[in-house]
Amino acid sequence: MSNCVIVLGKNYSTTIGAIRSLGEAGFSVLVYYIAARTNDGKVVKNSKYVNYYAEHIGRDTDAIVNGLIDIFSRNTMKPLLIATDDFTESIIDLNINTLSKYFIIPHASNFEEGRIVNMMDKSTQSKIAESYGFRIAKSWIIPFDNGNYIIHDSISYPCFYKPLLSVEGGKDGMKKCVSETELIEELEKVKTSNRVFNVLVQEYLNIDAEYTISGLCFGNKVFLPAALKKQKICQSHKGTTICGIIKPMNDLGPWYTKLEEMLASLDLYSIVDIELFRCGEEYYFNEINFRTSAVCYGVVAGGANIPGMFAEAMFSGKFKYPTIAMEYDKTVVCEKAVWDDYIAELITKRELDYIYNSADFFIIRNKQDPDPEKIFLKQVKRVKKIHYLKLRVKKILGTA
Numbered sequence: 001m002s003n004c005v006i007v008l009g010k011n012y013s014t015t016i017g018a019i020r021s022l023g024e025a026g027f028s029v030l031v032y033y034i035a036a037r038t039n040d041g042k043v044v045k046n047s048k049y050v051n052y053y054a055e056h057i058g059r060d061t062d063a064i065v066n067g068l069i070d071i072f073s074r075n076t077m078k079p080l081l082i083a084t085d086d087f088t089e090s091i092i093d094l095n096i097n098t099l100s101k102y103f104i105i106p107h108a109s110n111f112e113e114g115r116i117v118n119m120m121d122k123s124t125q126s127k128i129a130e131s132y133g134f135r136i137a138k139s140w141i142i143p144f145d146n147g148n149y150i151i152h153d154s155i156s157y158p159c160f161y162k163p164l165l166s167v168e169g170g171k172d173g174m175k176k177c178v179s180e181t182e183l184i185e186e187l188e189k190v191k192t193s194n195r196v197f198n199v200l201v202q203e204y205l206n207i208d209a210e211y212t213i214s215g216l217c218f219g220n221k222v223f224l225p226a227a228l229k230k231q232k233i234c235q236s237h238k239g240t241t242i243c244g245i246i247k248p249m250n251d252l253g254p255w256y257t258k259l260e261e262m263l264a265s266l267d268l269y270s271i272v273d274i275e276l277f278r279c280g281e282e283y284y285f286n287e288i289n290f291r292t293s294a295v296c297y298g299v300v301a302g303g304a305n306i307p308g309m310f311a312e313a314m315f316s317g318k319f320k321y322p323t324i325a326m327e328y329d330k331t332v333v334c335e336k337a338v339w340d341d342y343i344a345e346l347i348t349k350r351e352l353d354y355i356y357n358s359a360d361f362f363i364i365r366n367k368q369d370p371d372p373e374k375i376f377l378k379q380v381k382r383v384k385k386i387h388y389l390k391l392r393v394k395k396i397l398g399t400a
Contacts, residue, residue, distance in 0.1 A: 002028045003315050004051075006072050006103065008092070009084030010034035012043040013336040013363055016372055017297025018084050018307050023049025024300075025308025030079065032056065032068060034088060043364070043379070046371040059087070065095050073102035080104040080314050082271070082292070082307070086120065089291045093117050104314050106290075109267035116270070116290045120165050122200050129285035132262040134255070134276075136285060137202040144198060147191050151180065158204040161186050163197050174238040176204060209278040211252070212241060213259070214296040216310045217268035218319035222260045224249055225304035226326050228295050232355070234337040235346045241295055242337045243355055246302045246330050252276070255283045263288075271296070271310050294363050298332030301361035333359035335373075339380040343387050 005027045009015035015033065022029050030052045033041035038057065045053045054071050056064055072079060081103040083089035093116040096105055108115040119125065126136045140152045141164060161183060162174045177183040183201065190197065210233070215224035227247045234240040249256045255276070263272065273293040275286035292307055299306060303326040313319035338355050341347045347355075365373045 002026055003077065003311070004028045004030055004075055004079035005311050006030045006032060006068070006079050006081045007084060008032050008034070008068070008081060008088040009044075010087060011085050011294075012041060012372075012376075013334060014084040014292060014294045014296075015041075015044050016047060017294060017300070017363055018082065018292050019044065019047050019049050020366065020369060021292075021297060021300045021305050021307035022311060023047070025305050025311065027308070027311055030054075030072060032064075032071065034059070034064065043372045043376050046375055048369050048371070061091050061094075064091055065098060068099065069102055078102065078104050080311055082106060082311075084292055086289065086291070089289075090117050090120070093290075106268075106270040106310075106314070108269075116268075117165075119266070119288070119290065122162070122164055122287060125288055126285065128262060128266075132258050134258065134262075134285035135279075135282045137205055139203075140201045142187065142199040142201060144191065149187055149191070149199075151183065151187075152201075155180070155183070155201055156203060157183075159183065160202045160204050162200050162202070164200045165197065176238075177201075205277060205279050205284060207277045207279055211247075211276045211278070212244065212293065212295050213249075213274040213276065214272070214293060214299045214306055215263075215274075216271050216306055216313070216319075217263050217266065218310075218313050219267055219269065220264045221319050221321070222263045223306075223309070223319070223321060224256070224260065224263075225306070225324060226299050226302060226328070227251060228298060228332060231331070234334075234341055236340045236344045237337065240337045240340075241334055242341070243331055243333045243358065244295065244298070246298065246326065246328050246332065248326070248328050252283065269314065271306060294334050294336075295332060297363050298361050301332070302327045302330055327360075330360035331358050332361045333363070335362060335364045335376065336380075339384075343380065343384045345387075345391075 005022045007018050019029050028051045029049050031050050033055045035041050035055050035057055041055055056067050083092055094114050096111050096113045130136050140155055142149050158176055158178045161177050210230040212228045213224055227249055228244040229247045230241050230244045232242040234242050270290045271292045273289040277284040304324050342352045364376050
């Protein structure tokens with residue numbers, strides 16, 4: 001019987017990549033999908049690699065933890081539990097003491113509960129990266145105190161606004177603010193929302209190149225097989241990659257070694273996803289995510305099955321550096337990001353087709369596992385049609 005891996009996630013474009021990576025590596029894949037409504041996870045559920053699927057509706061973390069234990073803890077051998085987004089990673093990390101009784105858990109040193117969530121703090125990450133020589137965008141933290149906040153006089157505009165902890169907002173919480181007025185508008189939204197969180201404001205950089213680097217850490221061993229150089233960024237979801245080109249790590253010059261050294265110092269047992277910016281000749285650190293990402297499957301398709309390697313290491317208790325043959329200079333396309341911009345009318349159908357035709361590897365499309373893409377296309381085409389009809393009605397009524 002093959003070892004079991006439970007994939008915990010709420011975003012199908014990231015979750016499907018983890019499922020396929022693990023299935024292709026020969027693991028039995030169990031899925032616990034966190035949905036907003038029933039059948040939200042149809043794209044994931046219909047992958048041929050899913051051996052068992054369960055769905056939880058809502059974001060009650062205690063109920064999710066109890067569901068994991070009730071549904072998946074009966075295996076004779078401990079399954080590995082991995083997350084595919086910051087929300088589910090935070091659930092695992094904040095409940096290590098409970099969950100590690102039943103599952104093999106990605107973790108920081110000594111299984112310290114909450115340590116990874118603490119490292120999700122952008123200011124904490126920046127201090128670590130700066131100590132290894134990376135440039136950091138000038139930053140200001142704006143805390144909320146009983147709904148009140150103070151804007152620093154030294155903030156320069158335009159600036160970049162984001163949640164201090166990625167688990168509190170992610171990429172949807174990011175925005176460029178060209179003036180103090182726009183920044184205040186964003187802060188007021190936080191003030192009146194159901195989730196008040198501290199905010200990080202950074203200087204706006206003129207970026208020449210953006211890189212996403214997927215890899216794994218196993219104590220002081222770090223494996224970073226490739227960097228994805230972003231070619232096009234989603235406009236409707238700030239920071240999300242539409243497409244990128246797989247590049248060798250030595251494209252980063254000496255910063256590749258610096259990145260390895262920094263990650264090794266954290267004593268992690270985790271899949272990681274790192275973002276760097278190049279501005280001129282300088283490399284700026286942006287963030288580390290302590291879980292897999294959507295673009296990770298592009299690296300898998302290019303020759304390095306990071307989730308599969310990580311699972312093997314966690315089950316065996318040791319990691320051996322693999323010999324791989326990466327396919328560099330191949331284009332990876334994240335279909336959900338493309339369609340989000342097309343539905344929002346930020347790109348044309350011709351542009352959508354051009355992006356699809358330029359792809360060597362996809363995140364959702366897969367000849368060996370075709371059903372998820374069929375369901376995905378049915379869903380997004382329906383949403384596009386509804387959006388188009390609503391716009392037509394508005395134009396007819398003169399309200400567009």
